[in-house]
Amino acid sequence: MRKYIFINIFLALFLFSGCSTSGEPQYEEIRAAEFGIVVKSQGLRIKDSGIGRQIGATIGSLLGSFVGEDKVTNTLAILGGSIAGGYIGAEIGKADANELTINLDEGDSLMLITKNLDIVVGDRVEIIRDGDNSAQINKIDY
Structure with missing residues (x-):
């Protein structure tokens, strides 16, 4: 019985050792900000990234080892x-999440998905880009 507990603990530590990342931006990164108006917003549901499933499976197997x-x-x-x-x-x-269509001040349109549910049609937003990806979207209060 103890052997199974130690195996489960070892597997949990092994799985989660690769999950820790530093979310802080590096000083070498160059980011660009763009501004625009939200013209369309559509609600949707996004899937789990896989972390929830891994955590649940590990906890479930650990609890199952006592049965x-x-x-x-x-x-x-x-x-x-x-x-x-x-x-x-x-x-x-x-x-x-929301799928937002944004008319940028430069004349282009942009469509992105965000978990920020406070942004609605008509809001002015700031999009901070990290290369070709949008890293952050902020609602601008007048």
């Missing part, structure tokens, strides 16, 4: 716990 009296039932409980935990984690990880 069962012999090797077969313990293995089945671990498997069932990881499947159930993965499903629950993926469902929790889904999020509401």
